[in-house]
Amino acid sequence: MKVWLRALLLSYSIFASPSLHANTEVVLNGKLIQGSLIRGQVPAGSKVMFNKQPLSVTAQGQFVFGIGRDASLAHQLTVIKPDGTQHIIPLQFQARQYDVQRITGVAQKYVTPPAEVTERIQTDNRKVRAVRNTLSTQTAIFADPYQPAKGRISGVYGSQRVFNGEPRNPHYGLDIAAPVGAPVFAPWDGEVLLAEDLYYSGFTLIIDHGMGVSSTLMHLHAIDVAVGDRVQRGEKVAEVGATGRVTGPHLDWRINWLQERLDPQLLLVE
Numbered sequence: 001m002k003v004w005l006r007a008l009l010l011s012y013s014i015f016a017s018p019s020l021h022a023n024t025e026v027v028l029n030g031k032l033i034q035g036s037l038i039r040g041q042v043p044a045g046s047k048v049m050f051n052k053q054p055l056s057v058t059a060q061g062q063f064v065f066g067i068g069r070d071a072s073l074a075h076q077l078t079v080i081k082p083d084g085t086q087h088i089i090p091l092q093f094q095a096r097q098y099d100v101q102r103i104t105g106v107a108q109k110y111v112t113p114p115a116e117v118t119e120r121i122q123t124d125n126r127k128v129r130a131v132r133n134t135l136s137t138q139t140a141i142f143a144d145p146y147q148p149a150k151g152r153i154s155g156v157y158g159s160q161r162v163f164n165g166e167p168r169n170p171h172y173g174l175d176i177a178a179p180v181g182a183p184v185f186a187p188w189d190g191e192v193l194l195a196e197d198l199y200y201s202g203f204t205l206i207i208d209h210g211m212g213v214s215s216t217l218m219h220l221h222a223i224d225v226a227v228g229d230r231v232q233r234g235e236k237v238a239e240v241g242a243t244g245r246v247t248g249p250h251l252d253w254r255i256n257w258l259q260e261r262l263d264p265q266l267l268l269v270e
Contacts, residue, residue, distance in 0.1 A: 025043050026040060026041070026077070026079060026087075026089065027040060027041035028040050030266070031094075031266055032091060032092065032093045032094060033093055033094040033096060033266070034067060034069055034071055034073075034093060034094070034095060034096045034158075035066075035067070035068065035069050035157055035158060035261075035262055035263035036066060036067065036093070036262065036263065037064060037065075037141075037213065037255065037257055037262045037266070037267060038064065038065055038066060039062070039063075039064050039141065040062070040063045040064065040065075040077075041060075041062055041063075042057065042061045042063070042079050043061055043081055043082065044060055044061045045081075045082035046079055046080060046081050046082060047079070047080040048063050048077065048078065048079055048080075049078040050075065050076075051075055051076055056135060056137075056211055056212065058137070058211075062142055062211075063211070064141060064212065064257060065257065066257040066260050066262045067093060067260065068260045068262070069096075069157070069158050069170060069172070071093070071260075073095060074090070074091075074093075075090075075091040075092075075093065076088060076089065076090055076091060077089040077091055098158040098159055098160060098170065099156070099158075099159045099160070100159065100162060102162045105247045113199070117199055121199050121200070124198040124199055124200070127194060127196075128194065128198070128204075128206070131193040131194050131206050131208075132214055132256050132258060132259055133258060133259070134208045134212070134214065135258070136191070136211075137210060137211075138189070138190065138191070138209060138210025138211070139211065140188040140189035140190055140209045140210055140233065141209045141210055141211055141213045143188060143189075143233065144267070145187040145188055145233075145264070145267050145268065146185055146186065146233050146234040147176075147185075147187070147268060148176075148184050148185045148186070148217060148251060148253050149183070149184050149185070150176070150182070151176045151177045151178035151182070151240075151250070151251075152177045153174065153175065153176060153177075153265075154175045154176070154177040154250055155171055155173070155174070155175030155250075155252070156175070156265065157172060157173060157174060157262075157263035157265060158170055158171065158172075158263065159171045172254055173216070173218070173252040173254035173264065174252070174253045174254075174263070174264045174265050175250050175252050175253075176240075176250060176251045176253065177248070177249070177250045178240040178249065178250060179240065179249055180239070180240060180241055180242060180249045181221055181222075181239050181240065182239065182240040183236045183238075183239060183240075184205075184217055184220065184236065184237055184238040184239060184240055184251055185234050185235060185236055185237065186215075186231040186232060186233055186234065186235045187207075187233065187253070188207075188215070188233050189209065189232050190207040190208050190209040190210070190215070190230070191207065191208045191228065191229070191230055191231075192206070192207055192208075192226060192227050192228060192229045192230075192231065192237075193207065193208050193214065193227065194206040195223045195225060195226055195227055197243070198244065199244065200244050200245045201216075201218035201219060201243075201244045201245070201252070202218065202219045202220065202242075202243025202244025202245075202246070203218075203219070203220035203221065203223055203238070203241060203243050203244075204216065204217070204218050204219075204220065204244075205217040205218075205220060205223055205225070205237060205238055207237070211257075212257050212258045213255065213256070213257050214255070215253065215254065216252075216254040216255075216256065217237070217238055217251060217252075217253055218244065218251070218252040218253075218254070219242060219243050219244050219246050219250060219251065219252055220238045220239060220240065220243065220251075221238075221239040221240060221242070221243065221249075222241070223237070223238045224238055224239075225237050225238075255267070
């Protein structure tokens with residue numbers, strides 16, 4: 001398990017005075033960098049806000065938040081302790097540089113979709129957005145993840161995608177190359193929110209891990225679970241495939257905190 005840092009002055013920089021550290025009793029785990037999920041701990045009974053957004057806090061004082069690929073770097077954490085004292089903690093995140101990934105051989109219908117599939121794509125997007133708004137009380141996300149597939153890393157978070165010479169949206173996941181039929185495992189305990197065939201991502205599985213955090217497993221060959229199923233960390237839930245917009249078999253693993261798209265690789269234990 002990763003070591004939880006018992007101070008606010010982290011190696012990757014949180015700006016706060018030494019006296020504030022002791023008074024706030026805040027623990028943060030995660031790199032203060034664009035695309036990162038931050039997991040935290042405050043005294044039980046405290047309230048926490050990230051910028052002006054109230055966060056869900058467990059009875060034990062655990063909470064999470066994250067920032068996306070191109071988010072601004074200056075943020076603020078507000079902790080209101082059970083006795084009513086309030087502490088405002090500035091957070092300075094680091095900017096990242098992203099590669100350009102040029103991909104050829106993509107079927108043209110996935111680069112410039114025909115008009116007749118527009119409605120399907122919009123429906124897919126609404127379904128995904130809706131399930132990613134799930135805010136359950138599960139706390140699985142506070143454990144280290146299980147890497148959901150074994151293989152070569154063939155694509156990374158944040159890279160600008162150019163399909164058949166045409167620039168498209170950045171990549172928001174971690175691609176793991178593996179043969180069709182290779183096992184795909186649940187990264188954490190959770191509940192299946194979506195399991196179906198989507199236009200761009202092919203056979204797709206979304207699992208809720210609690211506190212607004214979900215995993216999306218894409219381009220699958222087969223799905224072993226159904227919506228509503230409970231899964232365990234490390235349990236086989238699917239098989240690697242080559243469905244949707246792909247040039248070869250691989251797993252695209254994505255992590256969201258609500259609608260914020262985050263980098264799974266930052267959470268893997270090195």
